Amino acid sequence: MNAPLDIPLHTRTCARLEMAGVCYGKAGVDILKDIALDLSVRRVGIVGRNGSGKSTLVRLLCGLIAPDRGHVRVDGVDCFADRRAALRTVGILFQNPDHQIIFPTVGEEVAFGLRQLGHSKSEAQQLARATLDRFGRADWYDRSVQALSQGQRHLVCLMSVLAMQPKVIILDEPFSGLDIPTTRALRRELDGIEATLVHVTHDPVSLADYDHVIWLSEGRIEEQGSAESVLARFVERMEREGEQDAFADFSG
Numbered sequence: 001m002n003a004p005l006d007i008p009l010h011t012r013t014c015a016r017l018e019m020a021g022v023c024y025g026k027a028g029v030d031i032l033k034d035i036a037l038d039l040s041v042r043r044v045g046i047v048g049r050n051g052s053g054k055s056t057l058v059r060l061l062c063g064l065i066a067p068d069r070g071h072v073r074v075d076g077v078d079c080f081a082d083r084r085a086a087l088r089t090v091g092i093l094f095q096n097p098d099h100q101i102i103f104p105t106v107g108e109e110v111a112f113g114l115r116q117l118g119h120s121k122s123e124a125q126q127l128a129r130a131t132l133d134r135f136g137r138a139d140w141y142d143r144s145v146q147a148l149s150q151g152q153r154h155l156v157c158l159m160s161v162l163a164m165q166p167k168v169i170i171l172d173e174p175f176s177g178l179d180i181p182t183t184r185a186l187r188r189e190l191d192g193i194e195a196t197l198v199h200v201t202h203d204p205v206s207l208a209d210y211d212h213v214i215w216l217s218e219g220r221i222e223e224q225g226s227a228e229s230v231l232a233r234f235v236e237r238m239e240r241e242g243e244q245d246a247f248a249d250f251s252g
């Protein structure tokens, strides 16, 4: 396979995200109930209280799990049924990079996804080096992942996802526990990319300029729409619930 090394990071925008009648449960608990959305925008935020179903929703989008009922498509792909197409369609960054990284060196980690896409070993290595170079981290290729800090491991995960050029990148609270400069550096990278972003966060401020926000509450969509209107009502509700006995309202 010929693999141009200077492909722009992302050339396509606004993949379509579709969910219709989606229900998902585990151990007899209904976690998501009748979720419906149909979006083609660049930046989507997902907010909601602990246990409201945010991570479950994004796991369904990436095809890590399948709905019990309903259907999920990302840019027309059922990512659970078609794992190969899913690799080109969706990339996810988890909160904890250690849940993502499986190889001992940075180069192997970044090259792995590229091998999964069908690149030969030498192409994958070349593309991995080119990706590290683009981030000014060419010298990390042979570095042990264990020798990197948490923030640096986050960057390895981000580079691994970007190297694969997915149409959609899902961020499941990837900045928790990171210091301000590291968070800003990662955000700058993400702000510069063309892929559709789906961002789960407890920080409404970080979603202020997003195109669309989904507010989940107890496994249902409480509201979705413009960031301004949804976040205003979300923050107002969270403040009101914070005045009361917050733990009494814990979902789950």
Ligand SMILES: Nc1ncnc2c1ncn2[C@@H]1O[C@H](COP(=O)(O)OP(=O)(O)OP(=O)(O)O)[C@@H](O)[C@H]1O
Pocket: 026, 027, 029, 031, 048, 049, 050, 051, 052, 053, 054, 055, 056, 057, 251, 252
């Ligand atoms: N494998 C599982 N087995 C049983 N229950 C589960 C499982 N995974 C998630 N749940 C339950 O589903 C609900 C939603 O979980 P989820 O992780 O999607 O919430 P969340 O909104 O991402 O929460 P948080 O903000 O705390 O990360 C919770 O009540 C959780 O306990």
